[in-house]
Amino acid sequence: MAVASRLDTGRAFARVLLPTLAKGVIVRRPAVTALGEKVRADAAAVATMRRFRARYGPEPLRLRVTGRSTALLLDPVDVARLLADSPSPFALATREKTAAPAHFQPHGVLISTGEERARRRAVNDDVLRPDRIDVRGIVADEADLLLRHxxxxxxxxxxxxxxxxxxxARRIVLGSSARxxxxxxxxxKALRGNANWAYLHPRRNALRERFEQRLQAHLVRREPGSLASLRPPDELLGQAPHWLFAFDAAGIVTMRALAMGGEGEAGIWESARLWPTTPVILRESTELTRWHGTWLPAGTTFVVFVPYFHRDPDRLPYADSYAPDNWPAPNDPGLVPFxxxxxxxxxxxxxxxxxxxxLDALRDHLDVPTLRAPLPVTLNHFGLSYFTRK
Ligand code: HEM
Known part of the structure; x- marks a missing residue:
């Protein structure tokens, strides 16, 4: 198995992992996101990953981290295996994750294990389906009002x-009274801001309690037409914070899809491929696992740096173009925006x-200066704006 030199381990942290964390994996930080666009941080990270693959081959690349087994995936087939074999032996609840989301969703599915995880996952799968409530109607309504503005x-x-x-988002999750x-x-957002500094910030319990009480007050109404109507409030209190927080990413993806002239669901998929809002997927092995003939110990952290798999021109002829035909069933197992x-x-x-x-409601009314290929690897959504179509 390939082991990165000390210098390359340094590069993996300096150019790939730390710039991604600095942007805020949980809440995007505007200043750092804008700076990242200027210095083309994501492009440098993708280039570094391509050099690793050229130098070390397709096997997971072990980093020289003291006291800890860490492996960077370099092959799409390995990505598919890692994700298919979750949560066992590859657990979603890694050390990093349990430190971060604990600030705002201590009972979320992402950081649960065992039977509890299975139960919470089933609640999510049951409730988060667009056909159970009129998602399209709610969004079309808000799009109309936005168009007036x-x-x-x-x-x-x-x-x-x-x-x-x-x-x-508040209407979908909790109902119109929460609009x-x-x-x-x-x-x-404040709780999530703390989660960016997962290891460093003492938990803000008072704020969390106030947030939970307020959320609970919405959930107990079980307003018809909202996700909250679909299950009892005590099953949702631990899950709804993640749902609300995750709508942030969905908005970002939508605004970016607009910038490249995206249309329909394929436009949303492509926006999430080109500018993945979950740039790092982590797993931690619960047992010894074998990779290309080498055994990696239990407790190994596996890192999937998503922008590399989505933007590698060595593998993808359309890496930096809008390619809606990829979806909904991509040929390449490394395309994993969700x-x-x-x-x-x-x-x-x-x-x-x-x-x-x-996206479709806004597009025809805005004069969008469509981005052309090669599409930038970083796109600061805070800076996007469009004029009304004349
Ligand atoms: C553009 C928008 C979104 C993207 C790109 C996205 C992406 C992802 C990704 C990549 C993961 C898996 C992380 C992993 O494998 O470790 C995930 C998990 C999850 N997402 Fe989303 N997400 C989005 C929006 C949402 C929304 C709006 C909701 C809820 C309403 C949601 C609910 C969840 C939940 C509950 C999990 C945890 C699943 C588990 O642990 O089994 N996501 N999302």
Missing amino acids: VRSTGGLAWDAFAQAWWRA EDVELTDML SGGPGICPGRDLVLVAGSTM
């Missing part, structure tokens, strides 16, 4: 988009329906 101001920038998007509860999502296997994002269909409804 767009017409009166002559354009659309991130802030106005985000406000409309969050209104739709204006900006404070709820702001509290979640992950894969049993840990695949249970919210993906909801995202595709909500995102494409918003």
